[in-house]
Amino acid sequence: MISPKSNFVQGGQGLPKTLRLATVAAVLIAAMLGYAAVRASGPGEDDARTGAAPPAMDTLAEARAKGEIRVGYANEAPFAYMDSRSNQVTGESVEIARLIAQRLGIPKVDAVLTEFGSLIPGLNAGRFDIIAAGMYVTPDRCKQVLFSDPTYGVGDAFLVPTHNPRNLHGYEDLARDKDAKLGVVVGAIQGDYAAAVGVPADRVVVFPDSVSALAGVQVDRADAYGATALTINHLLGKLPPDGGLERAAPFSDPVIDGKPVRGYGAYAFRKQDQPLADAFNGELKRFIGTPEHRRLVAPFGFTDKELPQGMTAARLCAGQ
Secondary structure, three states: OOOHHHHOOOOOOOOOHHHHHHHHHHHHHHHHHHHHHHHHHHHHHHHHHHOOOOOOOOHHHHHHHHOEEEEEEOOEOOOEEEEOOOOEEEOHHHHHHHHHHHHOOOOEEEEEEOOHHHHHHHHHOOOOOEEEEEEEOOHHHHOOOEEOOOOEEEOEEEEEEOOOOOOOOEHHHHHHOOOOOEEEEOOOOHHHHHHHOOOOHHHEEEEOOHHHHHHHHHOOOOOEEEEEHHHHHHHHHHOOOOOOEEEOOOOEOOEEOOEEOOEEEEEEEOOOOHHHHHHHHHHHHHHOOOHHHHHHHHHHOOOHHHOOOOOOHHHHHOOO
């Protein structure tokens, strides 16, 4: 008969050897699993125990940490385009973005080419972090993205065959001429202007970019290409004198809701990237209109006439 006292074992000395070995192995395995759990939990383990979440990295912080940020552009001069001579993306919107990024502590800007109509979906899908394409601020777009205050304001123009054979001097002329066709870039506001003044959709020819739209007018796919006056001026500047195209003159901007339309271009950000938008916009406010700004954008055809004159994203988003 075994006495009750003998059931108490000091250091397992009273256990059979095989049982002692099994016990030691179990302790070692438990210790290893515990260590692995600590390693897997990482530096946020203490926060988890205390109920505090580790701070989340936002896009601005991530860009500063990486030293780079991505911008989406649509190859429309003079706002953002590939310069074949330097093999570098440039333009008013891109060059301002580079300067503002530097001021925010982000030394490198990577440019991602995208069709204009895919810029907002691409931004919200995370393909890039900022739209730098001279995009007009409109109430509909404000529902999808955050905008900076505008960097410029400009009217429209038509690119037409030499001597303007259909006598097109505004969107209303297109509405009256039942056979005239207007070329626009996919997703561009000019398609909305045409619809607002009564140009039917079957007389609007959509092109992927401005260069394709120019070619469309050259081969009679469209009778006019509608774009910003700056875009038309830049395209004509690349053509030889006998290029067969000209800017329609005079030209009348469309009158919508009783007032002539003027477009204001700005940068766009994801809705959840308010810190990035605020920081970027703060630097823009200190830059736009300065002598440094004027010198930077002058090579792209921008003058004091294109300054935004105090227009804000808030007013444009409200339809004012």
